[in-house]
Amino acid sequence: MSLKPPIPFASAPFERAAHHRTDTDWLKAAKSNPTSLFMLMYKGKVLCEENGVSLEDVIPGQAISQTPRLIAWLTSDQLPIHEPSQSIFLSEDNGIARFSINLPAEFELENSALSQHVLGDVRAIAGGISPEDAQFAATSAAIFNWHRRHSFCANCGHATHITEAGWKRTCPSCEAEHFPRIDPVAIMLAVKGDKCLMGRQAHWAEGMYSCLAGFVEPGETIEQAGARELFEEAGVKATGRIEYLCGQPWPFPTNLMIGMIMEVENETLIVDKNELETARWFDRAEAQQVLDGTHPTISAPASIAIAHYVLKAWLESDNWKN
Structure with missing residues (x-):
């Protein structure tokens, strides 16, 4: 277990300096400071430097590109929009403030000063950007996804306003305060x-x-959710031996993946066809082939996914070898 698990979106925590989020004077000065840096997002994608390599969207099961890619961090004088409707204060470290800006849909990127840049799907470029940029991008994508889905007050239905540097929405009608939500997902490698x-x-x-x-439901623990999902989807019952490995922010749209290895008591499968096309057992040698990419017919989860790390952790752990 580590504060920096070696997987994208989770291995480079940054100084969020949350005390600045309510300091409007500091935020105003920081936004105009020539040393501040801005990450731009547009229609769910992040602005990247052009390097001559085409950017594709993700297809589940296909390998994620490892081609190096640079996020286009801009300074205040390079911004095409100076009063963005949506911006997030991300961090302040060593005197450098970082913000993320969500460009409006009507913005014409190709006709702007940013036309020499390219847009990258956050998931598709995760294998080629730095761990630091990956965590900044994941945070930005998750918060903007939350804003997109929660623009109205859940209490009274009135339109809400963005406050606290992008980290809160406030209802002017009933004064309710709304904070970014995270949807926890238990992800388990069942073993016997x-x-x-x-x-x-x-x-x-x-x-x-x-x-x-599967998603953790109200009124249950992470472990209980994992056991329930294993039984519902595949008919296997957890026996009680569980190893928590790590968590991973997964901003598609606002999930927190919680990786575990769970021992089960039976091998007979009853697959819920509404959830899975199929499921099967892999012995250790075959699972290693899948992870290594040498299996003739079966591929592993992409290396940016926590599922890849969970499988790798089981194969390498002496605790789970019989």
């Missing part, structure tokens, strides 16, 4: 002896298998 269980969904690329997963 020297075998592990993985399944696949029909819309994934041919041959891709992954850990089973």
